[in-house]
Amino acid sequence: MGLRAWEYAIRESAVSIRRNGLMSLAAVSTIGLALLILATFLTLAANLQHMAGYLEAQVEIRAFLRADAAVKVRDETQQAISALPGVTKVTFVSREEALKRLRQQFGEQQGVLDAVEEMNPLPDGFEIKVDQPESVEKVAAAVEKLPGIEKVKYQQGLVQRLFRLTQAVRTLGIALAAALAAATLFIISNTIRLTVFARRREVAIMKLVGATDAFIRRPFFLEGLALGVVGAVVAALAIWLSYSWLVTGISLSLPFIPLVSRQPFLANLSLVLVVLGAIIGAGGTLFSLKRYLKV
Amino acid sequence: MVLMEHVSKVYSNKTVALLNVGLEIKKGEFVFVVGPSGAGKSTFIKLLIREDLPTQGRVVVNGQDLATLRPRQIPLLRRTIGVVFQDFRLLPNKTVYDNVAFAMEVVESPRRDIRKRVPAVLDLVGLRQKARAFPAELSGGEQQRVALARAIVNNPALVIADEPTGNLDHETSMGILNLLLEINRMGTTVIMATHARNLVNAAKKRVIALEKGRLVRDDEEASYEITRTAMTAGGRR
Ligand SMILES: Nc1ncnc2c1ncn2[C@@H]1O[C@H](COP(=O)(O)OP(=O)(O)OP(=O)(O)O)[C@@H](O)[C@H]1O
Ligand SMILES: [Mg+2]
Numbered sequence: 029m030g031l032r033a034w035e036y037a038i039r040e041s042a043v044s045i046r047r048n049g050l051m052s053l054a055a056v057s058t059i060g061l062a063l064l065i066l067a068t069f070l071t072l073a074a075n076l077q078h079m080a081g082y083l084e085a086q087v088e089i090r091a092f093l094r095a096d097a098a099v100k101v102r103d104e105t106q107q108a109i110s111a112l113p114g115v116t117k118v119t120f121v122s123r124e125e126a127l128k129r130l131r132q133q134f135g136e137q138q139g140v141l142d143a144v145e146e147m148n149p150l151p152d153g154f155e156i157k158v159d160q161p162e163s164v165e166k167v168a169a170a171v172e173k174l175p176g177i178e179k180v181k182y183q184q185g186l187v188q189r190l191f192r193l194t195q196a197v198r199t200l201g202i203a204l205a206a207a208l209a210a211a212t213l214f215i216i217s218n219t220i221r222l223t224v225f226a227r228r229r230e231v232a233i234m235k236l237v238g239a240t241d242a243f244i245r246r247p248f249f250l251e252g253l254a255l256g257v258v259g260a261v262v263a264a265l266a267i268w269l270s271y272s273w274l275v276t277g278i279s280l281s282l283p284f285i286p287l288v289s290r291q292p293f294l295a296n297l298s299l300v301l302v303v304l305g306a307i308i309g310a311g312g313t314l315f316s317l318k319r320y321l322k323v
Numbered sequence: 324m325v326l327m328e329h330v331s332k333v334y335s336n337k338t339v340a341l342l343n344v345g346l347e348i349k350k351g352e353f354v355f356v357v358g359p360s361g362a363g364k365s366t367f368i369k370l371l372i373r374e375d376l377p378t379q380g381r382v383v384v385n386g387q388d389l390a391t392l393r394p395r396q397i398p399l400l401r402r403t404i405g406v407v408f409q410d411f412r413l414l415p416n417k418t419v420y421d422n423v424a425f426a427m428e429v430v431e432s433p434r435r436d437i438r439k440r441v442p443a444v445l446d447l448v449g450l451r452q453k454a455r456a457f458p459a460e461l462s463g464g465e466q467q468r469v470a471l472a473r474a475i476v477n478n479p480a481l482v483i484a485d486e487p488t489g490n491l492d493h494e495t496s497m498g499i500l501n502l503l504l505e506i507n508r509m510g511t512t513v514i515m516a517t518h519a520r521n522l523v524n525a526a527k528k529r530v531i532a533l534e535k536g537r538l539v540r541d542d543e544e545a546s547y548e549i550t551r552t553a554m555t556a557g558g559r560r
Binding site: 030032033036044047230233234235236237238239240241243323 | 372374394395397398399400401402404406408412413414415416425426428429430431433434473
C-alpha cells in the first residue's frame with residue numbers, strides 16, 4: 029500500500045464526489061444540519077451549566093465573630109476559613125458595613141433602624157463563598173468550630189434546592205446530548221448507507237476484476253472523510269457566527285445574564301464537530317461498505 | 324490449470340445448474356463450452372472465479388482448491404484470470420479507457436505502463452476512437468469488446484469469455500475469435516462459452532457440452548453439433 033495507491037484513491041474520490049454531485053451535496057447538508065443541531069444543543073447545555081455554576085457561586089455562608097474577639101483573632105480566623113477545602117472567597121464585614129447593608133435592604137422604611145443606630149447590635153463577621161452547594165454544609169460546620177466564631181448562618185433550604193436543580197440540569201443535559209448524538213449518528217449513517225448502496229454493483233464488479241477490499245475501501249474512505257469534514261465545517265461556521273452574534277446582543281441588552289464566553293468555547297466545540305464529522309463520515313462509509321465487499 | 328471433480332451446483336431456489344461435472348483443462352488449452360440456454364455455462368464460469376462455491380465437489384484453479392481459499396486470497400486468484408462477463412459488468416461511471424485501465428490500477432501497475440498498454444489493447448478490439456465514451460454511450464457489441472479488452476489487458480494466464488460474441492456480427496465475431504486464438508497461441512489458456520456454432524466449427528478446438536447441468540460431451544478438435552462420426556466415435560468409446 030504505497031503512495032501510488034493513495035494517489036489513485038485521491039483521484040478516484042475527487043472524481044466520484046464531483047460525479048455524484050447531488051448525492052454529495054445531500055450528504056454534506058445532512059451531516060452539516062445534524063451536527064448543527066447537536067452543536068446548538070451543546071451550546072445551550074454549556075450555558076445552562078455555566079448559569080448553574082454561577083448561581084451556585086452565589087450561595088454564601090455568614091459567620092459572626094465573638095463580640096470580644098481581638099483583631100489578631102479576627103485575622104487568624106479569616107486565614108483559617110480561607111484554608112478550608114471548598115472555600116473560594118472570604119470577605120470581612122464590619123458591624124458598620126453590616127448595618128449599612130441592612131439599611132439598604134429596608135429601603136424606604138429607614139425609621140425603624142434609627143433607634144438601633146447608636147448602639148448597633150450587629151457583630152463583626154465574614155462572608156464566605158464556596159465553590160459548590162455540596163460544600164456549604166461541611167464548610168459551615170468547620171467554621172462553627174473555630175474559636176473566634178460565635179455563630180454561623182446560611183440559607184439551608186435554598187442551598188438544597190439549588191443543588192438539586194443544577195444536578196438535574198447536568199444529568200438531563202448529558203442524557204439529551206447522548207440521545208441527540210445517537211440520532212445524529214443514525215441520520216448520517218443512513219445518508220451514507222444510501223450513497224454506498226447506490227454503488228454496490230460497482231463494488232461487486234471491482235471485486236470480480238480482482239480488486240482487494242483495501243483498494244476499494246480507500247476512495248470510499250477518503251470520500252466519506254471529506255464529506256464528513258466539510259459538513260462539520262459548515263456546522264461549525266454556522267454555530268460560530270450565530271453564537272458570536274447572540275453573545276454580542278445579550279451582553280448589550282441583558283448584561284446580567286451570564287453566558288459562556290466565546291473563546292475557547294467555540295474553538296473547542298468546532299474541534300469536536302470536525303473530529304465527529306470525520307469519524308462519522310469515514311467510519312460510517314467503511315461500515316456501510318462492508319457488506320457489499322463480500323463478493 | 325483447471326480441475327473439477329464431481330461438481331454440482333444447486334441454487335437456493337433448488338435449480339440444479341450443474342450436476343456431477345468432472346473435467347480437467349490443461350495449461351495452454353483452448354476450450355469451448357457449449358450447450359443450450361440454461362445449461363449451466365455461466366454457472367460453470369462463476370465457480371472458476373470463486374464468485375460462487377459449488378454445493379458439492381471440488382474446483383481447483385492454479386493448483387488451489389477454491390473452497391479452502393481465504394477471503395484475502397480471492398482477489399489474487401481473480402487477478403490471474405481475465406473474464407469477459409456475459410453481461411459485460413463495466414463500471415458505469417468510468418470511460419472506456421478508465422474501465423480497461425482499472426484492471427491495471429487494481430494490480431498497481433506503473434502509470435507509464437498503463438498509458439502505453441491500454442490504448443494498444445483498445446486498438447486490438449477496434450475501439451481506440453471510443454476511449455473517452457462511457458459504457459451507456461456504446462452499443463452492446465462495443466461494450467462487449469471493452470469487456471474483452473479489460474479481460475486481456477493484464478496478460479492473464481487464463482482468459483474466460485462468457486459469450487464474448489453474443490452481440491456481434493459475423494465478421495467482428497471472427498475478429499474476436501481470432502484475437503482469442505492468437506492469445507492462446509502465445510500460451511494463454513482460453514475458456515469460451517458460446518452459442519456461435521460457426522465459430523466453434525471454424526476453430527476446431529476442444530468442445531465441452533453441457534445439458535441441464537450435465538457434462539454430455541468432451542471432444543478434441545470437435546464441432547458444435549454432435550456429428551454422425553462424433554456420435555459413433557463417442558458410442559464406440
Ligand atoms: N443466481 C441464481 N439463482 C438461481 N438460479 C440461477 C441463478 N443463476 C442461474 N440460475 C439458474 O441456473 C441454471 C443455469 O444457468 P446459467 O446461467 O449457468 O446458464 P447458461 O448456460 O449460462 O445459459 P445462457 O446460455 O442463457 O447464458 C438456469 O436454470 C438458471 O435459471
Ligand atoms: Mg450464460
